[in-house]
Amino acid sequence: MGICIISGLAKGIDTVAHINSMYEEGKTIAIIASGLNKIYPPENNVLSEKIIQNGGLILSEWEPDEPIEMSRFPKRNRIISALADLILVIEAKYRSGSTITARYGFKQKKEVACIPGNITQKNSYGTNRLLQEGANLVMSTKDILDLLGYEDNKEVELDGRFKDVYDNLCALPQTVDEISKRVNKRISEVNEILFMLEVDGLAESLPGDRYIRCMKSTI
Amino acid sequence: MLSIIKSMSLKGLEGYIIDVQVDVSSGLPEWEIVGLPDASIKESKERVRTAIKNSGYELFSRRVLINLAPADIRKEGSYLDLPIAIGVLFSSKLIKNINKTLENTAFVGELSLNGKINKVNGILPLCIEAKRLGIKNIIIPKGNLKETTILKGIKVLGADNLNEVIEYLYGKVKLKEKRCTWEEISKKQNKYAIDFMDVKGQENVKRALEICAAGGHNILLIGSPGSGKTMLAQRLITIIPDLNLEESLETTKIHSIAGTLKNDENLIITRPFRSPHHTITISSLVGGGKVPKPGEISLAHNGVLFLDEIAEFDKNTLEVLREPLEDKKITISRLNQTLTYPCNFMLVASMNPCPCGYYGCSYKKCTCNQNDIKKYMNKLSGPFLDRIDIQIEVQRVSYDKLDANEGESSSKIKERVSKARKIQELRYKKENIFTNAELNPNQIEKYCKINEESNQLLKIAYQKLSLSTRAHNKILKIARTIADLEGVKNIEKRHIAEAIQYRSLDKKYSE
Ligand SMILES: Nc1ncnc2c1ncn2[C@@H]1O[C@H](COP(=O)(O)OP(=O)(O)OP(=O)(O)O)[C@@H](O)[C@H]1O
Ligand SMILES: [Mg+2]
Ligand SMILES: [Zn+2]
Numbered sequence: 001m002g003i004c005i006i007s008g009l010a011k012g013i014d015t016v017a018h019i020n021s022m023y024e025e026g027k028t029i030a031i032i033a034s035g036l037n038k039i040y041p042p043e044n045n046v047l048s049e050k051i052i053q054n055g056g057l058i059l060s061e062w063e064p065d066e067p068i069e070m071s072r073f074p075k076r077n078r079i080i081s082a083l084a085d086l087i088l089v090i091e092a093k094y095r096s097g098s099t100i101t102a103r104y105g106f107k108q109k110k111e112v113a114c115i116p117g118n119i120t121q122k123n124s125y126g127t128n129r130l131l132q133e134g135a136n137l138v139m140s141t142k143d144i145l146d147l148l149g150y151e152d153n154k155e156v157e158l159d160g161r162f163k164d165v166y167d168n169l170c171a172l173p174q175t176v177d178e179i180s181k182r183v184n185k186r187i188s189e190v191n192e193i194l195f196m197l198e199v200d201g202l203a204e205s206l207p208g209d210r211y212i213r214c215m216k217s218t219i
Numbered sequence: 220m221l222s223i224i225k226s227m228s229l230k231g232l233e234g235y236i237i238d239v240q241v242d243v244s245s246g247l248p249e250w251e252i253v254g255l256p257d258a259s260i261k262e263s264k265e266r267v268r269t270a271i272k273n274s275g276y277e278l279f280s281r282r283v284l285i286n287l288a289p290a291d292i293r294k295e296g297s298y299l300d301l302p303i304a305i306g307v308l309f310s311s312k313l314i315k316n317i318n319k320t321l322e323n324t325a326f327v328g329e330l331s332l333n334g335k336i337n338k339v340n341g342i343l344p345l346c347i348e349a350k351r352l353g354i355k356n357i358i359i360p361k362g363n364l365k366e367t368t369i370l371k372g373i374k375v376l377g378a379d380n381l382n383e384v385i386e387y388l389y390g391k392v393k394l395k396e397k398r399c400t401w402e403e404i405s406k407k408q409n410k411y412a413i414d415f416m417d418v419k420g421q422e423n424v425k426r427a428l429e430i431c432a433a434g435g436h437n438i439l440l441i442g443s444p445g446s447g448k449t450m451l452a453q454r455l456i457t458i459i460p461d462l463n464l465e466e467s468l469e470t471t472k473i474h475s476i477a478g479t480l481k482n483d484e485n486l487i488i489t490r491p492f493r494s495p496h497h498t499i500t501i502s503s504l505v506g507g508g509k510v511p512k513p514g515e516i517s518l519a520h521n522g523v524l525f526l527d528e529i530a531e532f533d534k535n536t537l538e539v540l541r542e543p544l545e546d547k548k549i550t551i552s553r554l555n556q557t558l559t560y561p562c563n564f565m566l567v568a569s570m571n572p573c574p575c576g577y578y579g580c581s582y583k584k585c586t587c588n589q590n591d592i593k594k595y596m597n598k599l600s601g602p603f604l605d606r607i608d609i610q611i612e613v614q615r616v617s618y619d620k621l622d623a624n625e626g627e628s629s630s631k632i633k634e635r636v637s638k639a640r641k642i643q644e645l646r647y648k649k650e651n652i653f654t655n656a657e658l659n660p661n662q663i664e665k666y667c668k669i670n671e672e673s674n675q676l677l678k679i680a681y682q683k684l685s686l687s688t689r690a691h692n693k694i695l696k697i698a699r700t701i702a703d704l705e706g707v708k709n710i711e712k713r714h715i716a717e718a719i720q721y722r723s724l725d726k727k728y729s730e
Contacts, residue, residue: 025581055584173581175614176423176720187426188701191720192713199679207572208579209423209612209723 003148003171004029006084008076008097009044009058013090018047022054024172029057029083033076035066077101078108086111086147088138092126099126102135111147113138158202161185165193166213169203173210222309225325225354226302227345228294231511231551231558232472234348236325237294240286241306248280252303254287257295257510266297266330267304274334274381276313283307293555295510298339301328301358304381305388317388323355326384334381338362343475346375347468358384361395366475368399368485369468399485401464410489411457415629417450420616422626424451427611427721429632432458433639434700435654437544437566437606439529441723442613443580448569449494451613452525455567456490457629459523460637466521469561473513473520491522493564497531505539506560511551516543519564529568530598537603540566544606568607570599581614596724601689608656608693610724639703655699660692667695673712680719690725694718 005021007014009030021028028051032039036058039045048058060066061079077100081087087105089112092098105112113136117124131137138144158166168174168182180190194211197203204214224239250264264285271278285303287294305326308314327345328336342363349357350373359367361377376394378384386392415425424440424447431438432455440448462470471486480487495504495515506514516524526532543549547563572578573592578585587595643654650662658666669677677694680686697718698710705714 175581177420177614180422187422188717189713191423191426192716195680195716195720199676199683201683206579207612208581208614210579210581210614 002026006031006080008032008073008080009039009048010097011041011044013098015044015047018051018056022050022056027054027056029059031059031076031079031083033062033072034060034068035062035064036060037064038066038068040068073097074100078104081105081108081110084110086113086144088144089114089127089130089135091115091117091123092130093122094125094129096126099130102130106133111136113144113147115139161189162193162196165190166197166202169197169211169213171212173206173208173212175208175210179211220310220312222306224302224306224309224321225323226299226327227325227349227354227357228292228299229341229344229348229476230292230556231560232344232348232476233558234345234352235289235292236349236352236354237292237299237302238288239299239302239306240288241303241310242284242286243281243307243310244284246282248282250283250285252285252287254285254290255293256287256299257293259297259510260287260294260299263297263300263303263330266332267300267307269332270300270330270334270381271304271307273332274385276308276311278307278311278313281311283310296339296341297329297337298327298341298345300330301336301378301381301384302326304330305384308385314385314388318390319388323353325349325354325357327357328360328378330381336360336378336380336384340478341476342366343468344472346370346373347472349373358387358394364395364397365483365485366471366480368397369401369404369464401467404485405461405464405467405488407488410461411629413454414457415454415632416626418447418454418626420626421447421451421613424611424613425626425632427609428455429458429636430697430700430704430721431455431565431567431609432632432636433704434608434643434696435565435656436608436697436700437656438568438609438611439604439607439724440567440569440611440613441572442569443571443583443615444576446580446613446615448613449525449527452494452523452527452567452569453492454629455565456492456523458632458636459490459565460633460640462488462490462521470521473517473560477513477518479518491519492525493519493522494525494527497526497528497533499536501536501539504536505543505549505562506551507553509553511553511556511558513560514549514562516540516549516562516564517560520561522564524564524566526566526568528570530570530595534598534600537600541602541606566607571595572612579612579614582617604724605689608697609721611721612723635704638706639700642703642706655696655703658696658699663692663695667699667710669695669698669710669715670712673710673715676712676715684719684725686719686722686725690719690722694722697721 004027005017006029007017009032018028039048081101081104087102087110089098089102102112114127114130116137164183176190180187194203202214203211205211221242226237226239228235228237329339338360342359343366346357346367356374358376358378361379364377367375378394387394442448467486474480493515502508504514505516543562548559548561550559573585573587574595575586577583578592698714701714701717702710
């Protein structure tokens with residue numbers, strides 16, 4: 001589907017976001033607050049190399065050897081939000097770095113979205129507050145795709161075995177073998193179903209014997 | 220004195236009895252061979268003369284005239300050495316009063332200068348034809364005995380050297396005989412050293428190959444370098460039902476002529492897998508040469524011909540394959556003769572998806588533009604593609620799956636294939652064909668009827684996926700095979716849907 005995930009190469013959700021983006025064969029961008037030769041945290045050196053190998057990008061506004069300076073981290077977030085179409089905050093404490101990114105997003109007239117949480121939970125304070133300030137509340141992938149302008153996939157009426165395969169298709173290309181394993185059906189049946197889905201415009205076959213769910217972008 | 224010794228000659232797979240007539244008389248010492256001999260036979264006089272001398276016989280200077288009858292058949296090869304030598308010995312009265320009648324006995328074999336009888340090519344078809352023409356005994360090089368062990372109704376005797384043959388004629392020694400039954404030859408349990416079990420993952424391609432084997436369909440594998448195309452193609456022969464005696468003989472005959480039998484081989488019991496390089500000449504591919512020899516397509520008879528990197532083959536080379544693919548035999552015309560070899564093979568072709576090799580590959584980016592890709596695909600001419608029923612893409616199996624559980628064994632798959640083949644054999648009893656792949660348009664209409672629902676599906680498929688109408692009959696044939704594998708009488712919609720999946724090129728690469 002070609003959605004690029006941008007984050008800050010920090011520990012925690014940043015790292016998860018970069019890794020999973022690559023795992024799903026997407027491209028990812030990391031924006032760092034120091035020089036390109038000074039990766040922080042150091043254990044993410046490997047990750048930064050992986051990102052490049054996978055056709056991604058590491059971006060910094062500083063000279064390559066600029067040292068790590070904690071006070072520059074919040075300001076760096078303005079670039080993250082500026083490059084993004086949508087800023088999604090998963091969890092945020094009171095005054096956490098991600099709320100800063102989100103506020104830059106508001107200023108830059110970007111879509112901001114948060115996953116709501118229990119009000120008694122510390123990690124939800126920031127996100128709930130952002131929601132109060134007008135961020136979009138999202139609860140599913142579909143919510144996110146809607147915000148990005150991907151056409152709503154009309155609830156398709158499919159009979160059992162077709163639905164099974166359809167539900168296991170996604171934006172990530174999968175081979176017939178992979179799909180067959182996922183739905184635990186024989187190759188012959190998966191091929192039959194994939195073809196029927198394709199004819200109905202619900203699946204698309206890509207070169208290399210791979211299939212994706214059909215998603216027509218409305219942008 | 221005149222003597223007449225019988226021998227044999229081959230024209231393709233057809234045999235002829237040759238009378239080697241030798242007359243030795245006093246006169247100027249000279250040897251002359253007449254009766255359409257080729258250069259290799261003309262050379263035999265020096266070999267024969269020396270072999271006789273080194274076997275302990277003195278040939279005084281005499282005039283030797285050798286006539287090979289009938290004179291209208293071209294004789295070639297060195298296997299007339301032995302009958303010529305025997306004839307010369309008789310005519311010179313160096314051997315006489317033997318206790319055997321030579322009425323129904325033929326001799327074939329090349330002589331070394333020391334009198335040893337060398338192995339020659341084509342002995343199996345020679346012996347089979349000799350029997351058909353009423354020969355009762357045939358004396359051949361001992362080294363060729365193995366390939367004849369199955370023959371009944373003709374006594375095949377192997378001789379090591381000229382002296383042994385002479386002693387045999389005097390009744391002093393017995394020549395070696397070897398007999399084996401088909402059961403003994405074919406019982407070898409694990410005939411192939413390779414198995415589908417070795418291939419991890421690739422279930423989709425395996426399914427396509429199973430359909431190929433079941434219906435006799437030709438297949439094109441499209442995939443990036445290292446995706447396993449060669450490995451998969453090699454294993455197709457392991458899931459085709461075993462050769463029966465008749466097929467084994469047909470295949471062995473050709474390999475006998477070509478000299479490609481292995482030393483320890485009685486008959487060929489494994490289906491041949493031939494993979495000529497793309498630089499192969501047309502005559503090595505389809506057969507030919509000064510002394511026309513079977514080509515790769517005939518050596519693949521009853522087996523698989525694998526054309527790796529099909530896009531690299533010369534267009535003209537592929538062009539000459541069209542006829543044999545259709546007729547299952549090849550006619551080779553030379554200046555002075557025309558002969559025919561069978562070539563009933565299954566074709567497996569492989570190619571990269573694009574010039575750089577990585578179009579559609581999930582782990583490496585393709586660097587070609589759409590135009591390059593189209594041009595690359597167009598290297599395969601339409602008429603050639605017309606002869607290929609199944610086209611499938613091969614994706615490399617990722618490393619974590621390479622150590623996954625073993626897949627199904629070839630023998631399991633072969634069981635299903637055999638069942639499907641039996642169904643076809645029965646259905647086509649009156650049609651003189653064996654498999655769905657051989658169906659002609661009329662027969663398709665008769666045996667591949669589909670219901671309205673399936674017909675609708677096909678119509679939609681043509682529109683939405685812009686399938687070429689050229690694909691129509693192929694889809695029906697593949698669907699027929701899928702139904703046969705399932706053991707159902709009528710082609711259902713699900714069979715059609717699956718069948719279209721195996722027309723990758725039509726689906727994705729056509730404009
Ligand atoms: N599915 C698989 N299971 C086990 N081994 C595999 C598999 N796929 C590939 N291999 C290994 O990779 C090697 C390369 O495969 P192979 O030569 O068949 O690929 P290819 O597609 O023919 O490549 P090329 O285009 O370079 O000729 C094989 O010899 C085999 O060892
Ligand atoms: Mg190969
Ligand atoms: Zn390419």
